[in-house]
Amino acid sequence: TAVYGDSYGNTVNEEFRLDTRSLRAARMISAEEAILERDGSVIRLAGLYLDKRGPHTMWLNKGTVKGDPDGTINMLHYEDAASVCLKALESPLRNEIYLASDDYPVSRREICEAALVSGLFPDASMPVFEEEAGPVTKKTDCKVTREKLNWTPKYPSFQSFMYSLGGKEYVMKEKKVDDGSLFLGGLGDDDLDGLDMDFNIM
Numbered sequence: 001t002a003v004y005g006d007s008y009g010n011t012v013n014e015e016f017r018l019d020t021r022s023l024r025a026a027r028m029i030s031a032e033e034a035i036l037e038r039d040g041s042v043i044r045l046a047g048l049y050l051d052k053r054g055p056h057t058m059w060l061n062k063g064t065v066k067g068d069p070d071g072t073i074n075m076l077h078y079e080d081a082a083s084v085c086l087k088a089l090e091s092p093l094r095n096e097i098y099l100a101s102d103d104y105p106v107s108r109r110e111i112c113e114a115a116l117v118s119g120l121f122p123d124a125s126m127p128v129f130e131e132e133a134g135p136v137t138k139k140t141d142c143k144v145t146r147e148k149l150n151w152t153p154k155y156p157s158f159q160s161f162m163y164s165l166g167g168k169e170y171v172m173k174e175k176k177v178d179d180g181s182l183f184l185g186g187l188g189d190d191d192l193d194g195l196d197m198d199f200n201i202m
Helices: 023-037 055-062 078-090 108-117 143-149 158-165
Strands: 041-045 047-049 064-066 075-077 097-100 128-130 198-201
Touching: 023 041, 041 078, 047 055, 047 078, 055 064, 055 108, 075 078, 075 158, 078 097, 078 143, 097 143, 108 158
Parallel strands: 041 097, 047 075, 064 128
Antiparallel strands: 041 198
């Protein structure tokens, strides 16, 4: 989802404008164009995670996190990333752009809280957040992808997955999804360098 840049907390979908101002995003967009020219399809993935792989592991180990603790991150379990890719490969549709996320944006603080509830990090504690000025990334809405591929994530949120590991139930809260905006924000990449990526399907 880095191709969208930072969208000041607005909602992004499969047709949302792209932000070419960062070199990272520009490279991804070029790769997408090359795949689409060859009748392939593209899947834009939110930040990927497993029980001990993702931003939570890095942040709990560091102890200090740069960024707004209430800034939102879009997440997707690795298993769900694999399942949406299989759906795209099996689909007769080509030249498609998909967006895959659990559509349940979570803040940096909530990510760390859920990781601590899991019981997988008994020696860790809530990190100290060093707030930096700037907007709060973006939220995803992959309704079109879900309908086209008849796909639903197995794990509805990062919190529900991590809470279940600790033998607890997470009560999902209603999260607002707006209609998006064309306003260009900053160049933030969700603090997930190397974790959010595109899968190009031929």
